[in-house]
Amino acid sequence: MSSFFMSPHALGLALSALAAGAGTGMAAEDPAAIIRIGSLYEPQNLDNTAGAGQGISEAFNDNVYESLFRLNDDGSVAPVLAADHKVSDDGLTHTFTLQPGVSFHSGDPLTAADVKYSIERVTAEASKSSRKSSLAAIAGIETPDDKTVVVRLKSKSISLPYNLSYVWIVNDAAGDITGKEDGTGPYRLAEWKRGSALSLAGFDGYWGDKPANGGAIFSYFTDASAQNNALLTDAVDLITSVQSPDALALFEDPARFTISEGSSTTKEIMAYNDRVAPFDDARVRKALARAVDKKQLLEAIWGDRGMVLGSFVPPTDPWYEDLTGVDPYDPESARALLAEAGHGDGFAFTLETPNYDPHPIVAEFLKAELAKVGVTVNIHVITANEWYTKVYQAHDFQATLQEHVNHRDIVFYGNPDFYWGYDNPKVTELIASAEASDSEDQQVEKLREANRIIAEDAASNWLYLYPQLVVSQAKVANYPVNGLNAQFFLRGVTKSE
Numbered sequence: 001m002s003s004f005f006m007s008p009h010a011l012g013l014a015l016s017a018l019a020a021g022a023g024t025g026m027a028a029e030d031p032a033a034i035i036r037i038g039s040l041y042e043p044q045n046l047d048n049t050a051g052a053g054q055g056i057s058e059a060f061n062d063n064v065y066e067s068l069f070r071l072n073d074d075g076s077v078a079p080v081l082a083a084d085h086k087v088s089d090d091g092l093t094h095t096f097t098l099q100p101g102v103s104f105h106s107g108d109p110l111t112a113a114d115v116k117y118s119i120e121r122v123t124a125e126a127s128k129s130s131r132k133s134s135l136a137a138i139a140g141i142e143t144p145d146d147k148t149v150v151v152r153l154k155s156k157s158i159s160l161p162y163n164l165s166y167v168w169i170v171n172d173a174a175g176d177i178t179g180k181e182d183g184t185g186p187y188r189l190a191e192w193k194r195g196s197a198l199s200l201a202g203f204d205g206y207w208g209d210k211p212a213n214g215g216a217i218f219s220y221f222t223d224a225s226a227q228n229n230a231l232l233t234d235a236v237d238l239i240t241s242v243q244s245p246d247a248l249a250l251f252e253d254p255a256r257f258t259i260s261e262g263s264s265t266t267k268e269i270m271a272y273n274d275r276v277a278p279f280d281d282a283r284v285r286k287a288l289a290r291a292v293d294k295k296q297l298l299e300a301i302w303g304d305r306g307m308v309l310g311s312f313v314p315p316t317d318p319w320y321e322d323l324t325g326v327d328p329y330d331p332e333s334a335r336a337l338l339a340e341a342g343h344g345d346g347f348a349f350t351l352e353t354p355n356y357d358p359h360p361i362v363a364e365f366l367k368a369e370l371a372k373v374g375v376t377v378n379i380h381v382i383t384a385n386e387w388y389t390k391v392y393q394a395h396d397f398q399a400t401l402q403e404h405v406n407h408r409d410i411v412f413y414g415n416p417d418f419y420w421g422y423d424n425p426k427v428t429e430l431i432a433s434a435e436a437s438d439s440e441d442q443q444v445e446k447l448r449e450a451n452r453i454i455a456e457d458a459a460s461n462w463l464y465l466y467p468q469l470v471v472s473q474a475k476v477a478n479y480p481v482n483g484l485n486a487q488f489f490l491r492g493v494t495k496s497e
Helices: 007-021 054-060 112-123 160-164 226-231 245-251 282-291 294-302 331-340 360-371 384-393 409-414 425-435 439-458
Strands: 034-038 067-069 077-079 080-089 095-096 140-145 148-153 187-193 196-202 214-220 257-260 269-270 348-354 376-382 399-403 461-465 470-471
Touching: 034 054, 034 226, 054 214, 067 160, 067 245, 077 080, 077 160, 095 112, 112 140, 112 148, 214 294, 226 245, 245 257, 245 470, 282 331, 282 360, 282 461, 294 461, 348 360, 360 376, 360 399, 376 384, 384 399, 384 439, 409 425, 409 439, 425 439
Parallel strands: 034 214, 348 376, 348 399
Antiparallel strands: 067 077, 080 095, 095 148, 140 148, 187 196, 196 214, 257 470, 269 399, 269 461
16 A cells, blocks of 8 residues: 555545445436446355355355344444343343244244244354354353343353354254355345356345345356456446455446445455474574565555565454564564574465465466575466365365455464464463453454454464455446445346436
């Protein structure tokens, strides 16, 4: 990003206004219009507790499934299916009253039993939800009547409403939802053609306000060029996340297209398996951080957009601090640290690299940079499915590239069982105690301390923060521009005739 920097919140609001204004003065909005969306992130399946990937959040969060609370595009948390929320004086009992008159797409009414079932799906032993550990404070859930849910905690959880925004409320009679759905949202699944497209249609029985459109089609592309061509040829109305600044030149005509830049939470990182040598040595990790010219990498990928990171925490998180000075670019220091760690002659490792943009380009850049300090990178290109099973599940890797899209996800470093295996008891304790804080200020203070320790340990190599670029046809407006957690709220999107 350039030296000028608007606060992420202000930037998001300004660009939300820009997107909201797109299409002003054009033909009347069509309430039955189908919004055609181009995306690179097809879901692996339709269940966000079964390793479905970020594509399922993009298509289903708050569109097909709703939660007790919603993480809004500006980062605030608002009630959805929770009509009321009371907390006991000791902070250990949360009582939720459900919205009346809510039905699932199957026609079944929403009850407290469905909410209990949905939370327990996420916390279950077999759950693959990355947010499973965030709900570990839950001791039990009671349903005294159909509209009341009582959540009892082992310890205080200041982030409980935020964490519950990740919990889809699913019909407890739905069964396996990896290939079907039964949510309460304004859209229902119309069709999923694996490898091609996913269609959503408006749900006539929706309990809330009617959406501004008739539904959506998510068309999935395996490379960014094909996605860009689809927008240029009017095969899609909108691209949720542009992958290259070079592509923006294609869409410079304001009579045809609108370009919006929001506040991203997507971090490109080289994650190490901190359990295995040589990455179990912080000196090696710090050396590799100092050996990479991140500014040059960012400019090569994104030009003057995005920003270099010194930790896993982006500016949209309340505990953000600029830590780029902890391990700044310094190849000479990198060589010295490698020698101190017993690798004066260098070493070789395999970098598991997802096969979609921008990972292969980033891998080649890292290979060239690390070769300058005597480290050999063997690039192993894998699919998204292979990444999930090999890296995320089996922990069978030395290092990997990945983009992490989640908001407030420093908590992953407090879980030693997470795929990268970082295990610092002080950090684990700080993250746990931050969750039990009495105030947000106390939570922020503890998480800033944890963030500094993680950065000093160089637990991973945080490369850069993506810009959040949405490009649409000029006839489309009122879409979200920040895309927190890869969400893409459809209900307000308009399309002119």
